Amino acid sequence: MTGTVQKKKGASGKEYLYIVLSYKDPMTFKRKQKSISTGLKAKGNKRKAETLIPELIKKFEYLERPVSLEISRDISLCDYMDDWLKGKKRDLRKSTYETYKLRIKSMKKYFKMENPLLREVTPAMLNKFFKYSLNYGKENQKTHEREPLTVRSVRSYRSILHAVFDEAVIDEIISVNPVNSVTVKGKKNKEYSEEYLFLTEEEILDLLEFLSREYPRMLGIAFMGAYYGLRRSEILGLKWSAVDWKKEIINIEHTVVRVNRIFAEDATKTCAGSRSLNLFDSAKACLKSIQRQQKENAEFYGNAYQNDEGYIFTWEDGRPYSPDYVTRTFKKAMSVFGRPEITLHKLRHSCCSMLIEKGWNIKQLQYWMGHADAETTLNIYSHYNRQKLNQNRNDLNQISSKAAHFFNE
Incomplete structure (x- = not known):
């Protein structure tokens, strides 16, 4: 080499x-x-x-190094998980790979105690691990005591182990996947359904007005969430090279996420996430304002200015914002605003609801929001219509008012 x-x-x-x-x-x-x-x-x-x-x-x-195609039947579960992860590295996005890596590291801490052979792992052993994780799967960083892990996290353990043992079946180390016989008991999936919040146009304007006064760094970020429906990773991944002023479009094609460290990738959450959206007038004004400020900052900081990648949302010295900083600051801002239930992601839902009000069809919404399939779009659509149905209950009172005399005493 x-x-x-x-x-x-x-x-x-x-x-x-x-x-x-x-x-x-x-x-x-x-x-x-x-x-x-x-x-x-x-x-x-x-x-x-x-x-x-x-x-x-x-x-x-x-x-x-030559790749050995032979896998010992006496390989341990921990070693096989490591090999499985190495084989997935080429296929996974960096952030996904790091998430899997952290999950496997946590699972190995448990299984290393007995270090069972892969072929000797039973459904009972896995069930014991899942129960342990549900009760003691997380360490409190302050007290160092063991605490329960969320059902969602334990189910992600199960999902990874299922894929690991599926590959072991293919490698002919085992004949049946032991994870098939085990479930992670907890809340039903419907109880995990995302809580939707749909802000009106007036509420969004009030929110932006507040941010412009009290938290100006969040103003442009909230604008892109509310009117473009962008995910946090997509907002922070926006670069000036993605803005085509002549064609009046903005290309969503780069993301910034954090697992155990920050990852910047020329890819979106899903394939459908890569999309070209209309650069409408107020968006131009928003971006032009940020661009002017960046030019002033670049002149002030000179050689110390650090935005070589051309990110749109940055600190005064050009460094891009950390995803954690944005979430933390937006949460604090909404608490001061008096609406702590509003998150950056819920602005994305509000964008979708406003477009529904304007008569956009499902396919238009799916493309604008970057949903991988129409089912996700339909889910938001149905939640919004359900809320509208409850809000418009007085319509039925008006429609049926002439029938009220039938029931007068």
């Missing part, structure tokens, strides 16, 4: 240094390349980048 330093242009047009590793694929014996960003600007940093090559070669030496 060899490494070379190469230049690449970022979205802003500035050049950065990358390490390109050249290696031989152990399966095909063909030469392949892997490009790793150094985060260093091209000018004056070549030698510094070259010093990183030996470390990166050591880190990625596994790329040239």
Whole structure:
């Protein structure tokens, strides 16, 4: 394996240094390349980048290792989970992979105590693990005492284990998936249905007015949530390169999420999440205002300005906002506003409800919201119509008023 330093242009047009590793694929014996960003600007940093090559070669030496297709029947559950996760790394988004990694790490803490062989794991052992997790699956960071884990989290454990044992069946280590016989008891799925909140146009304007005075950093973010229905990851992933002023469209194609660290990806939550939306007049005004402020900030901070990736929502020095910061600050703002039940994601629901009021059909809504399938859109649609039905109960009072005399004493 060899490494070379190469230049690449970022979205802003500035050049950065990358390490390109050249290696031989152990399966095909063909030469392949892997490009790793150094985060260093091209000018004056070549030698510094070259010093990183030996470390990166050591880190990625596994790329040239022959892949063993034989799996021992005496492999432990913990080792097999590690192998399963490695095999999934190429197929999963970075954030999803890190989530799986954290889940498996937690499960291994439990199973390492007895370290059972994969083929010896029984439904009873899994059921015991799920019950333990429901009662003691989480450690309180302040008291260090064990606390219950949510049913949702334990069900995610079950989902991962189900996939792990499915692959073990394919590998002919076991003949039957033991997870099939085990369920995670708790609240019914309908009790987990998302709580919908639909703000009116007037309520949204009041909210934005409040933010403009008290929490101006949240104003543009709330605007994109309320009128574009964007997810938090999509809002924070917006770059100036996604805005086409001439065609009057904004492309939703990049996300910023946090698992145990922040991930920026040129992908949305679902394939349907990648979409091009109309850049309407008020949105232009919102973005132009942010752009003017960023230019002033860039001039003030000079070389200390750090927005080389061209993100729209940033701190004054150009650093992009952390997803946790946005959630925390918006929650605090809504508490001060007197509406603590409003979350950034509920603005997304409100956007959908306002478009329903304007007569948009399901397919239009599905595309605008970036839903993978129409079922999600229909779910919001039905919840909104149910609320409207209850709000309009006085219509029936008016319609039936002339029949009231039949029941007068």
